[in-house]
Amino acid sequence: MTSLPPHPPLSAPSPYDNMSEVARAAYRARAAAADIAPLPRATKDDALLAIADALEVRAREIVEANARDIAKAREAGTSEAIVDRLTLTPERVRAIASDVRDVVALPDPVGEVVRGSTLPNGIDLRQVRVPLGVVGIIYEARPNVTVDAAALCLKSGNAVLLRGSSSAYESNSALVRVLRDAVGGAGLPADAIQLVPGESRESVRELMRARGLVDVLIPRGGASLIRTVVEESTVPVIETGTGNCHVYVDAQADLDMAVDILINSKAQRPSVCNAAETLLVHADIADAFLPRALEALAEAGVTVHADPRVQAYAEGSKATVVEATAEDWDTEYLSYDIAAAVVDSLDKAVEHIRLWSSGHTEAIVTGSQQAARRFTQLVDSTTVAVNASTRFTDGGQFGFGAEIGISTQKLHARGPMGLPELTSTKYIVTGDGHIRG
Amino acid sequence: MTSLPPHPPLSAPSPYDNMSEVARAAYRARAAAADIAPLPRATKDDALLAIADALEVRAREIVEANARDIAKAREAGTSEAIVDRLTLTPERVRAIASDVRDVVALPDPVGEVVRGSTLPNGIDLRQVRVPLGVVGIIYEARPNVTVDAAALCLKSGNAVLLRGSSSAYESNSALVRVLRDAVGGAGLPADAIQLVPGESRESVRELMRARGLVDVLIPRGGASLIRTVVEESTVPVIETGTGNCHVYVDAQADLDMAVDILINSKAQRPSVCNAAETLLVHADIADAFLPRALEALAEAGVTVHADPRVQAYAEGSKATVVEATAEDWDTEYLSYDIAAAVVDSLDKAVEHIRLWSSGHTEAIVTGSQQAARRFTQLVDSTTVAVNASTRFTDGGQFGFGAEIGISTQKLHARGPMGLPELTSTKYIVTGDGHIRG
Incomplete structure (x- = not known):
C-alpha cells in the first residue's frame, strides 16, 4: 500500500486493480469523502432520516442475519453476556433507528468558524471546521456500533471504514447493506459507508498501514485491541476507553x-x-x-x-x-x-x-x-x-448528544468525543492581491 | 523502554538505573512536567525573562561553542548556506533573546476555559486547557530552534526534550546549559529543558519508542526526517512542514x-x-x-x-x-x-x-x-x-506571535501552531454529591 501514490484520483480506482480489497475500499472511501465533505447539513440529515427509515422497514432482514451470528456464537460456546451484546431484536433495531434520528437533531460541526480575525494588513483569516476525511473504526461485538459510528461520521461529513468483530459479520453485513442502500437512495455516494472486507486479522493490519488513505483510526474495545492498534498503526490513532x-x-x-x-x-x-x-x-x-x-x-x-x-x-x-x-x-x-x-x-x-x-x-x-x-x-x-x-x-x-468513544490520549481529543471531535480545521485566508513584503 | 511501568514516580528515577540515557531523560522530564504544569503565568514569565537575560550575559560562551561546530562543518565541506544557518553571532544571540521576550508578552494558554456549561442535573462542566506534558522536538541544524522550542514549551507548561542535529551539538549543548541554569535559578526544575543525550541515530529511535513517557513528537526539518518519524514512532507525532x-x-x-x-x-x-x-x-x-x-x-x-x-x-x-x-x-x-x-x-x-x-x-x-x-x-x-x-x-x-511548526496533518492541530496547539484539555466536573441514576 505504501508504494502507491499518496492521494487517490477522484475517479474510479481502476488504475489500482492490483491492490488489496482493503486498499480499494479505502480509495473508494476517499473519493466518497471528497464528495460528501462540502454537503450542507440538510442533505446529510435527509440521508440520516433515510437510514433510520430503512432500518425499521428492513428490520426482519437484519434480525435474520443476526440470528446466524448468534447460532454460530452459541455453537462456539460463547458466554450468554456476549451473546446478549451481539443480539438484535426488532425492538433493538427500532432503538438504533431512533438513535440515528437523535443524530439528525444535532448541529452540524462542519463550517463552524473556530477563530477569525482581520489581520493588521487587511487579510481576513478564518479557521473553520472541516471533516477529517476517512475515519476507520475497529470494534468488537456490538452491532449497534456499526450504525452509531456510520451516522456520526456521515453527519460530520466523513466517510467511514467499519471493521467490526468477525463474530458479528453477518449482522454487520446486513446493517451496512441497509445503510448503503439508504445513502445511495438519498443521492449520496454509498461508498461513504463501507464494511472492511475480510474477516481475517490481515484486514486489520492493512487498515493500520493505510497512512495517506485513512485519516484516523479509532479502536473501540478491549485493552489488548487498543494496544495493538496504538503500537502497530502508522495511521494516526485516537486511543479510547481504558479506564483505571x-x-x-x-x-x-x-x-x-x-x-x-x-x-x-x-x-x-x-x-x-x-x-x-x-x-x-x-x-x-x-x-x-x-x-x-x-x-x-x-x-x-x-x-x-x-x-x-x-x-x-x-x-x-x-x-x-x-x-x-x-x-x-x-x-x-x-x-x-x-x-x-x-x-x-x-x-x-x-x-x-x-x-x-x-x-x-x-x-x-x-x-x-x-x-x-x-x-x-x-x-x-x-x-x-x-x-x-x-x-x-x-x-x-456531558450533553454532546452522541459519543464516538472516550479518548484517553492528549492529542486531538481528550475525554468523551462528540461530533466536533470528528472534524479537523482549515484556515481560509482572503485578501485583495496581498503579497508578503 | 516498553517493559517499564507506564508512569514515572514523581521522585528521582533511581529505581530505573538500568534504563537508557534517553529514557532517564524522559522520566526526569515527566517529573519536571508535573511540577511546571500548575505554575501560574507570572512564574513562567519570570523564568523566560531569566533565560533572555542569561543568553545575553553568556553570549560569548555560546558563540565560542558555536565556533567549534562551524569549524567541524567547514572541515566536513558543508555548504556555506548550511554553515550560515548554523552560525551564531553576538547579534544573533541577542535576536534570539529578544524572541524569548516576545514569548513573555503572549497570553498563557493553560487554564483557558474552552467550553463550559451547567448540565441539566446541576453539575458544572468545564473543559480547560492543560499542558501536553513532555514534548519531544527533533530538528535540523538551526540552533535558534533550541531556544524557540524551549521557550514556547515552558510558556505552555510543558517539559521539552530537544534532539537537534549532531552538527549543532556544541552550540545546542551551550544553549541548553544556559537555559537550564536560568530556569533553575528562577526556582523551576531545570529538567523541564533537556538536550537528548547522544549524537547517534539510536537516540532518535529511543525517543520515537518512548510512548507513555513522551506525549508528542514534533519533527522539524526535511521530508525524509519527517517521514521516518511518522512511520517509526509509537509516540503520537505532529507531522510538519512539507509544502507542495x-x-x-x-x-x-x-x-x-x-x-x-x-x-x-x-x-x-x-x-x-x-x-x-x-x-x-x-x-x-x-x-x-x-x-x-x-x-x-x-x-x-x-x-x-x-x-x-x-x-x-x-x-x-x-x-x-x-x-x-x-x-x-x-x-x-x-x-x-x-x-x-x-x-x-x-x-x-x-x-x-x-x-x-x-x-x-x-x-x-x-x-x-x-x-x-x-x-x-x-x-x-x-x-x-x-x-x-x-x-x-x-x-x-497569522498573529499567533510564535510558531512551533506548521502541521500538515489533520489530527490535533492543522496549519501554523502557536501556544494553544501545545496544549491538551481536561474536563472538570463539579457536583454536590451527584451520582448517576
Whole structure:
C-alpha cells in the first residue's frame, strides 16, 4: 500500500486493480469523502432520516442475519453476556433507528468558524471546521456500533471504514447493506459507508498501514485491541476507553456523600470504562469512613483488594477483603472488585494516581475548597470529578448528544468525543492581491 | 523502554538505573512536567525573562561553542548556506533573546476555559486547557530552534526534550546549559529543558519508542526526517512542514494580481515550506496570462517545468522552460523552479491539487465569488488563500506571535501552531454529591 501514490484520483480506482480489497475500499472511501465533505447539513440529515427509515422497514432482514451470528456464537460456546451484546431484536433495531434520528437533531460541526480575525494588513483569516476525511473504526461485538459510528461520521461529513468483530459479520453485513442502500437512495455516494472486507486479522493490519488513505483510526474495545492498534498503526490513532479510575476520599469529605459516590462509581455499572477501580482514603478520615465503606461495598457485592492499612479495618466487617498486590493498582477489573489503600495526604493520593491511573477519570470527595482546587490542578486525566461520580464521563451525560468513544490520549481529543471531535480545521485566508513584503 | 511501568514516580528515577540515557531523560522530564504544569503565568514569565537575560550575559560562551561546530562543518565541506544557518553571532544571540521576550508578552494558554456549561442535573462542566506534558522536538541544524522550542514549551507548561542535529551539538549543548541554569535559578526544575543525550541515530529511535513517557513528537526539518518519524514512532507525532503548494489562476483572475501573487508565492523565499511549487492556469485565461507569467518568472530567475500546453507559450519568451514529468507534480523544489500546467476548469485544478498536493497551502486568484467559494470548499489543505500569496501561512503572519511548526496533518492541530496547539484539555466536573441514576 505504501508504494502507491499518496492521494487517490477522484475517479474510479481502476488504475489500482492490483491492490488489496482493503486498499480499494479505502480509495473508494476517499473519493466518497471528497464528495460528501462540502454537503450542507440538510442533505446529510435527509440521508440520516433515510437510514433510520430503512432500518425499521428492513428490520426482519437484519434480525435474520443476526440470528446466524448468534447460532454460530452459541455453537462456539460463547458466554450468554456476549451473546446478549451481539443480539438484535426488532425492538433493538427500532432503538438504533431512533438513535440515528437523535443524530439528525444535532448541529452540524462542519463550517463552524473556530477563530477569525482581520489581520493588521487587511487579510481576513478564518479557521473553520472541516471533516477529517476517512475515519476507520475497529470494534468488537456490538452491532449497534456499526450504525452509531456510520451516522456520526456521515453527519460530520466523513466517510467511514467499519471493521467490526468477525463474530458479528453477518449482522454487520446486513446493517451496512441497509445503510448503503439508504445513502445511495438519498443521492449520496454509498461508498461513504463501507464494511472492511475480510474477516481475517490481515484486514486489520492493512487498515493500520493505510497512512495517506485513512485519516484516523479509532479502536473501540478491549485493552489488548487498543494496544495493538496504538503500537502497530502508522495511521494516526485516537486511543479510547481504558479506564483505571480512582475515587479519592479526602480528609474533609462528607461521609454519606463519599459512600454514595464510591458505590455509584464502582457498582452502578462495573463493566464500563468510567467505573471506579481503586479507592484511596485519607488517613485522617479512615477510622470514620472505612468501616462504613467496607459495609456498603459488601452490600453491593464488591470484593476489596486491600493494602495492609485498609485490611486493618476488615476484621469483623462483612466485607470480602483480599490482599492487594502491586498488580491490583494497575488493574481495570470491569467487575465487582476494587483496590483500596490509605494515603497520608492529598499529594500522596495524586502520586498514586499519577503512577497507576490510565488517565481516564478520577474523583475527589471533599468539603475543602483548597483540596478540590489542588486535586483538579495536579491530576492529569481526561476528567477530574469533584463531589461527583466517575460515571459522568460520557458524551451523553456531558450533553454532546452522541459519543464516538472516550479518548484517553492528549492529542486531538481528550475525554468523551462528540461530533466536533470528528472534524479537523482549515484556515481560509482572503485578501485583495496581498503579497508578503 | 516498553517493559517499564507506564508512569514515572514523581521522585528521582533511581529505581530505573538500568534504563537508557534517553529514557532517564524522559522520566526526569515527566517529573519536571508535573511540577511546571500548575505554575501560574507570572512564574513562567519570570523564568523566560531569566533565560533572555542569561543568553545575553553568556553570549560569548555560546558563540565560542558555536565556533567549534562551524569549524567541524567547514572541515566536513558543508555548504556555506548550511554553515550560515548554523552560525551564531553576538547579534544573533541577542535576536534570539529578544524572541524569548516576545514569548513573555503572549497570553498563557493553560487554564483557558474552552467550553463550559451547567448540565441539566446541576453539575458544572468545564473543559480547560492543560499542558501536553513532555514534548519531544527533533530538528535540523538551526540552533535558534533550541531556544524557540524551549521557550514556547515552558510558556505552555510543558517539559521539552530537544534532539537537534549532531552538527549543532556544541552550540545546542551551550544553549541548553544556559537555559537550564536560568530556569533553575528562577526556582523551576531545570529538567523541564533537556538536550537528548547522544549524537547517534539510536537516540532518535529511543525517543520515537518512548510512548507513555513522551506525549508528542514534533519533527522539524526535511521530508525524509519527517517521514521516518511518522512511520517509526509509537509516540503520537505532529507531522510538519512539507509544502507542495499550488497557485491556481482562475478564468476571471486579475492579471496583474495573478502575476504578483505567483511571483511572491514562488520567489520571495523559495526555500520555505509555504513557497509555491506548482502553477495551474485555467485554459480560458492562458493566452492572456501565460506570456506575462513566463516573462515575470524568467525575470525572477525561475525555471518552469511545463506541461505541453504551457510549453506552447514558451517559444519566443525569455523563460527557461523544461518538460515536466509526472514527478514534477509531486516535487517540493524549495528552489527557483516551478511546475506549470493548463487546466480546463476549476474542478480540474482541484483534482490536480487533491492528487499531488501535500495539503499545506493552495492559492486561487479569481474575481469570481463562486469560484472562490467552490475552491475553498473543495480544496482540502491546511490553508486556502483567496487572492493572497501562499507565503502568508505562518504563525507570525497569522498573529499567533510564535510558531512551533506548521502541521500538515489533520489530527490535533492543522496549519501554523502557536501556544494553544501545545496544549491538551481536561474536563472538570463539579457536583454536590451527584451520582448517576
